[in-house]
Amino acid sequence: MANTITFIGAGNMAKAIIGGLLDSGVSPSSITATAPSDDGLAPLRERLGIHTQTDNVEAVKGADVVILAVKPQIMKSVCAPLAEAVQAYKPLIVSIAAGLEAATIDGWLGGGTALVRCMPNTPSLVGVGASGLFANPAVSDAQRALATELMEAVGIVEWVEQESLLDAVTAVSGSAPAYFFLMFEAMEEAGVAQGLSAATARRLAIQTALGAATMAGQSKHDPATLKRNVMSPGGTTERAIAHLEDAQLRDTIKGAMQACARRAAEMANELSAD
Ligand SMILES: NC(=O)C1=CN([C@@H]2O[C@H](COP(=O)(O)OP(=O)(O)OC[C@H]3O[C@@H](n4cnc5c(N)ncnc54)[C@H](OP(=O)(O)O)[C@@H]3O)[C@@H](O)[C@H]2O)C=CC1
Ligand SMILES: O=C(O)[C@@H]1CCC=N1
Numbered sequence: 356m357a358n359t360i361t362f363i364g365a366g367n368m369a370k371a372i373i374g375g376l377l378d379s380g381v382s383p384s385s386i387t388a389t390a391p392s393d394d395g396l397a398p399l400r401e402r403l404g405i406h407t408q409t410d411n412v413e414a415v416k417g418a419d420v421v422i423l424a425v426k427p428q429i430m431k432s433v434c435a436p437l438a439e440a441v442q443a444y445k446p447l448i449v450s451i452a453a454g455l456e457a458a459t460i461d462g463w464l465g466g467g468t469a470l471v472r473c474m475p476n477t478p479s480l481v482g483v484g485a486s487g488l489f490a491n492p493a494v495s496d497a498q499r500a501l502a503t504e505l506m507e508a509v510g511i512v513e514w515v516e517q518e519s520l521l522d523a524v525t526a527v528s529g530s531a532p533a534y535f536f537l538m539f540e541a542m543e544e545a546g547v548a549q550g551l552s553a554a555t556a557r558r559l560a561i562q563t564a565l566g567a568a569t570m571a572g573q574s575k576h577d578p579a580t581l582k583r584n585v586m587s588p589g590g591t592t593e594r595a596i597a598h599l600e601d602a603q604l605r606d607t608i609k610g611a612m613q614a615c616a617r618r619a620a621e622m623a624n625e626l627s628a629d
Contacts, residue, residue, distance in 0.1 A: 356381050356504060361414045361446075362388040363433060364424035365395055365407070368451055371480035372422070375509030377403060378482055389414045415440040420447045420505065422473075423460070427452040427626055434463035441468060447498045449473050449505070453525055454622030457491045457518060469493040471502045474521050474529040475509070484510025487524030489517075522619040526612035534611065535564060 360376075362369040365388040373386060383404035389411050390396050396407035408414040415421050415437055425433050430452055441448065441464045448470040450460050461468050471494055475486040486506040490499055499514075506512045515521060539560050546556025571578055586592040 356385070356508065358419035358501065358505075359385050359417065360387070360420045360422065360505070361408075361418035362386070362422045362424050363411050363414065363437070364388075364426075365390045365399060366424065366426075367477060368475060368479075369422070369424035370399070371477045371484070372424075372451075372475060372506075372509055373399070373403065373405065375479040375482050375484060376505075377405075379508040381508060387414050387418065411437055412440050415446065416444055418444070418446045420449060420501065423448065423450040423452060425452070427455045427622055430455055430460065430626070431463050434460060438463070438465035441465060445469070447471065447494070447501060449502060451475055453529065454522075454619040455626055456623050457489065459623070459627040461491065467493060469495065469498050471498070472518065472521055473502070473506060474524045475506065476528050476530075476532050478532055479506075479509035482509055485528040486510060486512050487521055487528065488512060488514050489521055490514075519620075522616040525619045526615040530615050534608075539564070 356376075360381075362373065365373075369388060373388065376386065377383060384406070387406040387408055388396060388399055389408045391409060393407070393409055396409070399405055400407045411433065421437075421441070423430065423433070430450075445468075448460070448464065448468050449472075450457070450470065451473050452460075453474065455472075457470050457472050461470050464470075468491075470491045472489045472491075473486050474488075475484055478484050479486070484506070486509075488502055488506065490502070494502075503512050503514075513524070515524065539557065542560040543553055543556045546560065547553050551559075567581075571581060574581060576584075582596070586596060
């Protein structure tokens with residue numbers, strides 16, 4: 356990718372995308388990351404070889420793509436000072452903030468911006484990310500292709516044509532690594548309670564999740580069939596799955612995902628009213 360990319364904010368998610376981009380062969384010299392102080396930036400500059408900046412406005416000037424990667428709650432105060440440079444240089448803006456609507460951010464940047472909203476996830480760091488993208492009407496086909504290329508460098512991409520669907524994407528993939536990490540915690544605890552060492556239980560649980568995900572991604576069968584294939588009649592898995600169904604696991608997951616999407620919508624309302 357020959358484009359220059361500036362990350363405004365260099366926290367967990369920015370670092371995950373930057374790491375994935377570098378692993379995919381993007382040149383460190385084409386990436387700039389910003390943060391208010393050099394303390395967190397120095398290791399990125401020294402270990403990864405990317406450019407860093409504590410001045411957001413300078414970092415925006417001349418960038419082809421500006422990725423807004425700060426917390427939603429400070430986005431307004433970060434965007435306002437960028438408006439002049441954004442209007443002058445007209446980069447493609449990519450916001451990865453949960454909740455915040457495209458029109459709200461566009462307004463903070465002075466209006467008329469080509470803006471893609473992206474909901475990525477942290478496995479982007481290891482090239483196995485999953486991102487949902489939405490483009491506002493000012494985004495050209497070439498800019499759509501650029502956003503696709505950027506996020507496909509760190510995982511899979513799904514475009515949605517209705518902005519509100521990004522809240523569902525947040526529930527299905529943006530926040531979802533945490534659901535699986537919780538599952539790993541629970542499986543490790545349960546394995547230890549059954550006598551395994553924590554290290555052994557963790558290693559087996561993680562490898563099993565990797566295997567299940569890889570199989571589900573490659574198989575011509577749906578997940579329900581793959582599940583049935585593990586369940587020998589009268590066997591062990593049948594008992595375990597019956598317990599999970601009796602405990603209403605499906606409703607629990609549905610409730611968690613509804614809470615997630617509702618919070619994204621709530622954040623959009625709270626922050627647009629600021
Ligand atoms: N974490 C995740 O899994 C996901 C996060 N997101 C979204 O990504 C965004 C960032 O989240 P996350 O990376 O987790 O948050 P972090 O708190 O880890 O990162 C935020 C970054 O912004 C920096 N920052 C703070 N103020 C400024 C400023 N004025 N100018 C430039 N940089 C600034 C922080 O620097 P310092 O630490 O020095 O304050 C930090 O580097 C959020 O909007 C979130 O909704 C989306 C999908 C997944
Ligand atoms: O928890 C959050 O708000 C962010 C957005 C998706 C994942 N983390």
